[in-house]
Amino acid sequence: MNSENTLAQYEEVAGRDVIEQLRQLAAPLKGMRLVHVNSTRLGGGVAEILLKMVPLMQDLGIAASWEVITGDPVFYECTKSFHNAIQGDHVNIPGSHLKEYEKTNRHNAEGLKDKLNDADIVIIHDPQPAAMITSFPGRKGKWVWRCHIDASRPYRPVWKYLREFVVRYDASIFSLSGFAQRLPNPTYLIPPSIDPFHEKNIPLDQEELRHVHAQFGIDPERPMILQVSRYDRFKDPVGVIRAYQLAKDFVPSLQLVLAGGSATDDPEGEAVLREVRTEAEDDLDIKVLLLPGDAHRTINALQRIADIVLQKSIKEGFGLTVTEAMWKNKPVIGGDTGGIRLQVINHHTGFLVNTPEGAALRIRYLLHNRDKTEEMGRKAKEFVRENFLITRQLREYLTLIYALLYGSREWIEL
């Protein structure tokens, strides 16, 4: 993809004024060396965004690059524990694992020494490479730690350990204010975004949608509601079934699809899946799907053929599945928690609910008011277009660069 095509493509989706603004904002930053560092090239939301973010930055003239650190299984075990602990799990991490974590960071820092020493801006994503900063005491550029995890209530002993690294950065970024920890350095707030050209979000033809109907035995003539999420108690799949059952008394033709990933590496997930299957087993109109991690087009199709999308979480991070559904013109019935609140605006882009009963009522409302459903779906898509596309996140990264270069001034006039 050449640069003009890429930006031109986004211009069609996000609007000419948005891309023109990016070009003007980025013009003084031409040639600046910016390096993103994370721990995986494939899989997961961070890699997905970087895969598009880095070429877009390059298109704008920034010498952006993306480095991936590597480690052995003990390192990844340790960083998975960090991840869980930041989200509040009480995880005790052996000292040997922490030593391996620091050693792996030092080893990777050695390999990236020249690149990171020369960089004007370094953005370190999540805890995996966070300790690398200790290997660059004489760094010239600005270093930022980007936390993609909800760190509102971390397990304190682990956070205390990680904080020692985090405070050395020039700034940190969290997705929402509620997810942030109090830190002595400036803490920026940049919500995540979706890429309209990812397989998850691209338009699909009718043939492909028909195929997905047939593949999973979904009747296209009857209404279908959908929740896409892991089989996790916080996503409340059993509550979704309960809401469906309550709504089905009034809409007997209703179908429900629960689509989630395989839970083989997660004993808790397996237990939830068993409960879900037990709840669903007598009802042929409930489809409990276990999809592989790369079933992006299938998820895309399911979201498109659904009449309403639910995300009835009890606890949620940002909730990008909500954003994805809204991008497909679907009103979302979401749990009143986390980033869902930022996206689902009652009566405009969907409904926030606290109980299966609340969800059932909103399902019935939307299925009986098709004009309203369509109108809310339209508003949902526009809301995402204005606020949650990758172009907005890119604009905020560019703004961040100026904020880092100009210091704490409130009004920075270029």
Added chain:
Amino acid sequence: MTVNESKYGSFYLKDCTLLAMATGKRAQNLRELRELLRDIDTNSIYYHFWGGLLRPRFDDPEYHNDFALWTANSLHNKLLAERLAVIDPMTFKTLDDLREELIDLIEETLNETEYPTWSKRDDQFEFIRFQLVIFNTKTVVQEPKELLNVLRNMSVGSIFFHFIDGRRRNADAQDDFQNWLSNFDEKYDELRDRISDIDPYFSSLTQLRRRLVDVFSAYFH
């Protein structure tokens, strides 16, 4: 770009982007909100009244500033929420005056309340501050009529900078459009009146852009 400056001065189109920052200050009830309001930076007060225009927020929220929104949705105090929502920040000379008004209203409510309501732990009022980056576009306008076409393609950042933030910078809290038009003696007074009829507080930036285009379009056609 070389500009032949007219005797009335040119309109230099600027643009801006906002970056939100956490302050780490959170309130879970009205007492905490009042205490934090006493010392919070005015930048944060500005953000919670106007910053909503430049961040994810729906076009037509029920309440038009973050204090009213939180009071209604998280404390379920509709009475105070209505009182807070009706505050017009434009009528206050300084942000400190606006701060005093907020504190007064909260005080009044606390005096009438036996027990202050608490929000859920995950639903506290998060004080946020911001940095605004302002940059030049290459567009320079000499004649007011030219503004019509420029407005049609103006970014929401430019609308914010000239139509909202301008009021902070100009005498008589005028937006930049009115301020520039005032250079043309009385020639565009009618247009200025029509612009001043647009209430900036109850619309999204895209709606404001549409209204400005309508006003300029009706005036010049």
